[in-house]
Amino acid sequence: MKASFFLRSALGVLIAAFAVLTFYAVRYAIDDDEHARYTRDLKRWQTLDTGLDEAVLKARSGLLTQYDPVVGAVSELRRLERSLRRIPRFLPAKGTAALAARLDASSGALANKEGLIESFKTENSVVQTSLHYFPLLATSLVDRVHNDPAAPELTARLQALVSAVMLFEVSPEAAPRVVSASADVREHQTVAVKLGRGRDLDVALAHARIIVERKPAVDSLVQQILGVPTTKRAALVQESYSALHRAAVDAELARKQWLFALALAVVVLGLTEVILGVRRSAQALEKVTLELYRANDALAVEHEKERQLGELRTRFVAMTSHEFRTPLTAIVSSAELLQSFGGHWDAERRVEHLARIRLAAGTMQRMLEDVLVIGRAEAGVLRASPSPIRLDEFCKRLVETLEHSSKQSHAIHYTFLGDPDVTLDERLLQHVLGNLLGNAIKYSAPGSDVRFDVRTSGEECQFAVKDAGIGIPAADLPRLFMSFSRASNTEHVAGTGLGLAVVKKALDVQHGSIRVESELGRGTAFFVTIPRRLTNIDTTLT
């Protein structure tokens, strides 16, 4: 159950981790379309930017007939700029700020470039017109005036100005030459006015001035336009994006590997849990079956006990009634005889019958006492009531009583050793020793010896009762202390089968123990041990 709890917790944690990872995997999943858009836009940005620079250079050289390509490229770049600002969501959040900053820088460069291009177009259109028109105007002026004898100087100066402007077109260092050539031409203005070409000369000089003054501005604008780091900034954007994309790809790969590992772990753990669950179920079933069997067995044992108890009771009642009937019959018959013939009998005969009655009544009294002891013991209400006694005197008295009641048929060899002061239940001790000594006398031939050795040592009292009697068959030993159980060789001896049962019950209550050694036909020895100082123990609880 513990392993299963661990498994299930681990499974739960894994699935939670899987869910979290899945969320990130979906949130930061690389959108190939978005990536394609972004890389396409970046590439196109660079293509357009380069094309724009080329177009500007062409326009500066008068090779571009219109600015639509320029403004088209700028518009397209602005559109791309807006597109690039939509940063793909799958990029790692940490790096997008840097990318946005580089986009800002790139946009700034583009805005700067756009402003310069705006000025460039304005200025370049004028300069291109002048570059185109000035030579035409100047040469047509030369054509108009060169035949006039008054204007050879003017013609030469005009031609010098045209060459100066043409030189200036390819070499900006020629600017002073244009300025001085213009001044030379202006010196001859009156000639041109005289010839009706004053206005044309003014226009030609104005164009020359535009060329010399504005062309450097246009060239400077071109240099500035080419110097705007749009390409470099775009490369930085691309660099940032590529790094972020690589990081995103790596992260996605890592996430996929983790997801796969987690899924594998979930599968393995899940399968383990399933297998363990199946096994657990089997084990549980087995256990329950076993418990059922055990309960069944216990019930059978209980049932057997009940049955034995019932049997015991039946036997007890049968035996009791039988054992009681024998002395009762003796009493009844002697009493009837005394009643009917007592008057005729002599004193001796009457005394004989009265003695018989007394003996039978005594037997019944002892039997009743035994039955009561067993009954009380079985009901659990037999208790030891210890009191200080002198054990040697108690035993001596007991021996004398028994010798007396057996009419001296046996000699009891009694010995006592040790401290005689003990604390014991006198009545229970009487039951134990009386029965054992009585049995020794009863089951041995008259005249044979009975030994009764008593010894106190330390905390124990030890009693040994030995006879040289008929002995007990080994087969009967296990049932020796059971009520109404009698050995198979005792049929010819009167007895109730209660004596040793009483001994055992009385010893149990006194925390004593009994051991038996017996040899069939040779004799029996009982060894009893009782604690010397019995405290008043509530045996109902033991």
Next chain:
Amino acid sequence: MLFRPRPRAFAVRATLLGAALALLGCKRPTAAPEPPEPDPFETTTDQPIEPLPLELDVQPGKVALGERLFGEPLLSGDGKVKCSDCHLESHALADERPRSAVAGRPESPVNSPTMYNVRYLYKLGWSGRFDSLETHNDALMTNPNVMASTWRGAAERLARKPDYAERFRAVFPDGLTPENVRAALIEYERSLVTPNAPFDRYLRGDQSAIAADAKRGYALFKSYGCASCHQGKAVGGNMLQRVGVMRDYFTDRGGVKPPDFGRYNLTKLERDRFVFRVPSLRNVALTAPYFHDGSAPTLENAVTVMARYQLGRELEPGDAGLLAAFLRTLTGEYRGKAP
């Protein structure tokens, strides 16, 4: 015992889930094909002027709705001014008056130019203040001297008219919204293209599309230097230029007024003083008077002034007529006929 079957079901489900997810992770989406991009550096001719494209990428439903809005006074804050009050349908969506005058509004500081081919203008407004139709429309809408309105207000006023909500729903999934009012209007403006002018047909190779004097006019247009500014698809509109490059136009005209400062009013840079967006010459024959101040009543007058002040030239006798003959071939077709 009661609790037992559940953890196992949980484990079974977890196992299946894990397996399914592991498989799911292996799916790889395919990249979308790259849409072709137009190349801005590609031109169809080696001439300074490009013919207008014959195909249009507009949505007719939105165009129709935008056209309606163009003539809808409810767009204005007081419900009195409509776009077509200044961009007259009868005058190629330009104003025949030098300055527009509408009830309840001060006279416009500059001449209202034509709306045709407005989508091909790189910058909008005489001073080139706006980069897109969106920003230009926003400005005109909120300008207290023009529409004095807002898109939200316009949308609310339109919603009170019975049929607008339905018309918007027909072309916009989200129906009548301030954004869609603007979108419809702009879609209409983007549809105002006049292709197939005789000169465009000539550029495309039809030598008989224009007469001999127009051809001579075109040659003059290039040789005088007009084409250095009036060029591209719109024959203008792709750059800014100073008015009076060679001579002082404003002094000769009789004084300078603030609107004449042009782009300077926007940037406050001295180099932008008198700088204006070069206007488109498409349909120029229909859009008199000319210039930002509407001071030139005829084409001949306009080309003469331009040559004088921008190019420093006095046109040879007859050249103004030839140039005008060329300019008249720039009149295209809108919906199959002259705009």
